[in-house]
Structure formats: C-alpha cells, structure tokens
Amino acid sequence: MEELEKEETLSLCERAVKAAEKDGADEAEAYICQIHKTAVDIERGQIVKTVTYTDKGLGVRAVYNKAVGFAYTNLLTKEKIEEAASKAFSSAKASKPDPNWKSFTMGKCFTNVYKTFDGRILELSSEELVDIASRMLQTATEKDERVFVVDGEVEASCATKAIFNSYDVSGYDKGTFISCGLAAVAREANYVTPVCFEFDAKRTLDIDPEWVGSETARLTSSALKAEKVVSKPYTVVFTQLAMQLLLNYTLVNAVKADYVQRNQSALKGKIGEKVASENVTIYDDGILEGGFRTWRFDDEGVDRRKTIVVEKGILKSFLYDNYTARKEEVDSTGNAYRGGNTPYMETPSIESTNFRFVPGNKSTDELISEIDSGLLVYLLQGAHSSNPVSGEFSVVAVPSWKIEKGEIKTAVKGAMLSGTVFEVLNNVSALANNERQVGTLVAPWIRVENVKVIGR
C-alpha cells in the first residue's frame, strides 16, 4: 500500500493545525491514522474468502471561544485537509462554549514500549496466511467428526498513528497485530451445541494456530450432552472471555472519570474505600509489553502509563483523559482513545488500555479442585444488556460446565447468572496463574463465591 512515512504524516497534521489557526481557531489538534489489513476467512468448514483493507484519514479538532469543533477527511490532499480544518473551525463557532474546556494536551515526553511491532507480520504472503488458516482448520476438524467449524479468520494488520497540536505536541507510532480464531458447533443425534470460540492474538508473529484448532474442537465436543442445573448460589470460575464481557459493560465504565463526573458511576466518591475482595488488584497498564492496546502515547498525545485502579480491594484511581483530568485539576492517565475501524473519524473518549488483574499463584487445576459444587463459565450471552450505572447484570452462561467435587463435569444447558458486578468483585476467592489478554482485559481465570444461578 501507499504508506505515508513519519515526516510526511506529521507534516500533514501540522498543515491542518496551521490552517485551523489561520482561520481563527484559538488552538487546534490533528490526528492521522492509517490501517492496513490482510485476512483469510473461513466459513462453514472451508477457506472461502480473502480480504485486503487500506484506509487512512485525518481528524482535526479546532477550538474557538472554548467550543470544540471536529471534522475529518479520508482524502489527504492539501485542499481536503484545509477544508476539514475550516469545517472544524466553523463547527466550533456553531457550538456553545464549554466552560470546562481548558486546552489541548501540553508536554511531550513519551514512554518507550516493547513488543508492539514486528516487521515479519507485514511481510506475510497470501500463501503464508492461507497456510496458517488451513493448519488451524485442519487441527480442529481432524480430531472429532462431530465438530463443525462455523467461522474463522486469520488477520494481520498494521496501524500507524500520528498526532500534532498547537503546543508542539508531536507523536508518531506504528504497531502490528496478528490474530487467528475459530468458532465451531458440535452435532450429535439431534443436539447442536452453542457456538464455542477460541482465538490467539499477539502484537508479534507468535500465534499458535494448531492450539486454537485443538482447543476449539475440545471445547465444542465437551459442550455436547448438556444438562440442566438446579437454581441456587454456586461457586463460579469465570474464564477471561466471560470476565471480559461481564466487566466491559460495568466495572470498566464505572472507573472512567466522565462516568464518575456525570453521576453515572456507582463508584463515585468511593476512592479509598473497599470495592472488591482483597485478592483483587487491578492496573490499567498502557505500556504493558505486547499489550493489545499498548502505544507510546494516547489518542490525544498524552504519554501512556500504568495506573493502579484497585489495590488489594481498595479503589485507588479513576481513568482520565485530558478533558476530565483538567476539570478536576489532576493529570490525565493517558486513557484517551479513538476506537473502531476508523479512529480518525472519532473524537477521543476515555477507554481502558490493558485492564490487568494481577494473577494469583494457583494452577487452574488447583483452582477447580477446591470447588465442591460450581460452574466453569466460558462465555456470557447478553452482557451488553447489563445496567451500566448500577452494575446489575442478568446473563446466560453459554457455554459453561458443571464442577463437582473438584472436577469439571458435563456441560450446562442455558443457565442464567445474575447479580451486580460489585458483589462479584467482593466475592472473588482466588485467581489462577493462567494470565492472558482478551480485548482490553488481561487476567487469569477468576473464582467467585456465591453467584446466583437460575437453572431451568
């Protein structure tokens, strides 16, 4: 692809900032993101599709009389960039002043980050990607003929980000990513299992497609012969996939400063108080080695850092971007984020980076062996319908397995879990040592006592 290099990218950003200032903006900021992706897709048990994707664009924020305007373009010509800058300026003029607006980010001392770029990912040929997909698929299907692969993908991508503002904050960073994943069902007689899913993703070329294949097959076939459970409180072990879903719509929002400042967080005013069991220590680690969300700076040019959120159960800090931090006259924690496929279209909002639960020292076997009657919950359905303010949830645990007398037994048919995320955090009795990252969550399997389960 036609990739812009560092100097050219930054000079385009600078052009947008200068254009907005010339129009009359008090201050301005420009952000460029380029994304290039190559993927091989599996559907219904075979490789059926390849995808290439190239997009780049520029987003510019302009401030006039404490009102912020924004415009973007994905055509990076001189004219379109200047047009975007003046649109941003005129939309600022059309908006009302925000008394809480202070200024864009100042200061520019970026951290070094590690294992976030691997040139080998860029050099993978079509044949090599097809080969990874095909090894993963074969491992999944050769083991057990009841297993049927529904979907799968191998994706290699590279993104570059650049930022420039009126205060000479200037940053450029480049990162790679590769992932492979499979979703499968198993069929026996008239029974179809729910979809089971496994994946491996890294910032460097270190994925293990065979592991993904064999794990997907193992999970799927063990989900056959599901049985109902009796409604009562159980000890529940959440895998990272399940815990990520549970926290993403509840706790992760509750620690964002904008939720707190706007009375949308049940954690408001609870800094220094106990909000979780003393087994729980959580960092938001924006510079975690090889972390999915590790970058040198956040999406408004603040250096990324490691923030302690919960220490031994005590709430320590919320997550801030520049705007919310300046409102309280504290430092931004470097959590400004422009998301999705097209970050240049977005204005920054607060997002966790790598939300890390410090692991325990039990193996998963030990964690399970201490449970008399429990559930191992792999995935949740309906977590996005949780109450984002109170943290109340009511979700279906599929797939999940029974744990009896310290051993994992048969799969469970459509049991529901309910409670609040804060009860869950307070009832964490142990964490295993099998840390991995799923989405923004970096955690091991987590054991929680006394979770309300409704069988059927």
Added chain:
Amino acid sequence: MELVEVGMRLGTEYVEVRAQRLFRTMLTMKDGIIEAAKEGLENGVAIRVLVSGTWGFASVGSFDKTQLINAVEKACKMAKAASRKVRIPVKLAETKAFEDKIVSKPRKNPAETSLAEKIQIAASLNKTVLNYDHRIKSCTIDYLDITGTNYFINNNGTYIEQDKLYVWSRVLATAKEGEVYTFAREEIGSTAGLEVFEVETPEAVGERIAKRAVEQLKAKTPKGGTFPVVIGPNVVGVFIHEAFGHLAEADLTLKGSVLIDKFGKKIASDVVTVYDDGTIEGAFGSFKYDDEGIPAQKTLLIKDGQIVGLMHNRETAYQFKTSPTGNVRAEDFRHEPVIRMRNTYLAPRDCTFEELFEGIKFGYYLKSFRGGQANLDGTFQVGIQEAYEIVNGEIGTPVRNASISGNTLETLQKVEAVGKDFQLWPGRCGKGQLAFVCDGGPHIRVKEVLIGGGA
C-alpha cells in the same frame, strides 16, 4: 467500469465494484454540553472478485486509479492463493441485470440543514429530559446523519446509482434516588429526512424517556423463574430480530443454526407470521436496491407457524436453489456485503390489549428492551428496561433489571395470542458491521418464559 474490465482480464468469474461518496454529521451532547460536533467526508471503493470459487475482497479508502488497479490485482492474487484449499467452490444464483438511478427527495434534507439547527434539536431533547424531574441525573444524546451516493457496477450488466440518506438519534437518561440507579434509552431513525423530528418531537421523546427512568426508581426486582408474559411491540421486535431473524439469515442457517433442518416445517404456534420487509417507505431498514444490485422486497419468513422463507444473498440462493431476496448490505466501502435484516416484524392478528392479559394470575408485562443476543443453537437473552408485574390480569408494580431467556423454537411454540396493534422501532444491528433496521410487531402473550434478574 475500467476496474471491472481489469478484473475480467485476470480470469475472474465475477467482479463487482462499489464506490461511495459519503458525508456524515455526528454530534454528542452530554448534559447540554456538545462534546464535539463532527462533520466528515469519506470516499472509497469496495471490490469483490470471485476466482476459482473463492472470494477476494478489497477495500480502498481512495479514488486513486493506480491504487485501485493494484487492489483488484491483489484481491485476485489472494483469492487464487486461497482457492487451492477450496472443496466446495462458491457459485452465484443467476439474476436479472438492472440499470437504475435512485434519487432521494427528503422534505428536509440534512445535507442542506445547518449544524446549528441540528444542535438545536439535541438541545431541546436535553432540556426536556433534564427538566422532567430532579431525580434525573444525566442525559446523553447522540445524533447522526449520513448522506451521499453509492455507485454499484458488476460484470453481469447491473449499474445502479443510489442516494443514501439516514437520520438517527439516541437518547439516554439516568436517574438516581438513594442507592438506586436506573437508566432509560431510546432510538429514533429514518430514511426520510429531518422531518422525522416533526412526528417524534424532541419534547415527546424526551418526556417518554425521562418518565421511564424515573418510574423505574420505585420498581422492584423480579423473581427468577418461569412465568406467563405479555410482551410489547418493542420487545417483540427485538425478540423476533435476535432470537429468530438471525437464524433465518441463510448464511447463518448454513453455519448450523437450529433452522437448518426445519425448512417447510412448523416451528411456531399457528398465530405466528413473520415478515422481513425492505419496502416500507421511510422506515429505517428500507432501501431500493441491496448491495448486490438486487431490488429489496417483502419476504415472508414464517406463515401461520410454518417456516417458508429465509433471507438470501446470491451465494446462499444458489445453494438453496432459490432467488436472492435483496437483503444484502455493507455498512460502507470498508465492509463486504452480507445478509442483513431490513424491517422485521411479527404480523398483527385480532386480540385486544385487554384480552392478552385476561386470566394471567401472576406474570410480567415486558414493555421495552435494553439489549438482546442469541446463539446459533437458539438460546436467546433479552434484557428489559421497562417491565411490570401482572397480577390477576391487571398491570401492577414496575420491575427493573429483568431479562428473559429461553430457546427460540420452544418460545415461538408458546406464543398463545397475538394483538391487533402494531409498532415498528428503529435500531442498529451488529453482525461484524453495522446496519440500520427496524423491528416490531403487536403485543403478544407467551405461555411461559424464563425470567432472570433481581440482584
């Protein structure tokens, strides 16, 4: 045109090119403060080629000719590499070729309306919500409009120019009293113009949402267990969409949804008839041609309990030996075209609202949803934001944080009665990419459903 020819020269079985010029306006207002008003321009091209039975898809955010020709070549090369492994080659159902130009004529075109006027709509919504009651703690409003033109061309002779027009807004209110937090939200969406806000006025919408958030403060949490329920159009819609609709998207049916061996069979009680209709004027899920160049239509999915139709693209239509249904959409040039629902609903019958509640000793009335999700095996979950107890046939105390779950096929069989009212609700559906849809129906009664929730 040139790109299609390049593709043909490279030995493809099929080539299509979709070019887009899009303009978007977005704004977010939090408690009366504009977070950022955004305007933007996006141009790009999506190319799909079929080589030896394997798809190659390329998306390029540019109109640069050299870059586009490179992309076609790369797509062909990658598809060729992948086709070495293909066992069952992809084939497409034959279709007619269409040449057409669709121009949208809104009464109030968002592209010609000033940003200040759009900010004003959000401001009056915000004011209505925050002034409703002192227990309302926050109000977030998102507004989006998309205008522009799509150009579609393929090597079968289809050429379509089609204007795009979407207006969407979402309002979210939270309320707090003591330690009880509640929230309510609702979406407005239209493919007509900004005139949608003349019907759904900011004042009416704002009051509806604020009232719901406040009323939930006194709500109790539900008992867990199995109960008879009356479900309102808003929840019926999301249930039909999530729990049934996705399973009837032929690509998901083929991936092993529980419908795979049910075609032509009775899967629901006699009173259940379901349509997916892309032709309702101005509805959020309506359009003239889909992103494979096929005209949108009204598709009957369930007729009196029997499944008679699925939603198809050209690829699945070939496999099922039928015709494509005009359900294919791509969010923009960055995404490949896939089977999506349009306006999906359960058709009304003849029960009155009161008849639906008759004889229920204890149950729940589920009025509006918070979110829903389903698995291919038919397990579904729908979170409920507004619900009430039903006691001796009467609507009683409000209930919060309920959710329902069950198996789609079992639940469809338990639909006992269907009302004669009807409502469609706009929404956005995610399937790896976003599509604008509507769903709805009348009030219905279901014999029993599993209710979860209650912390």
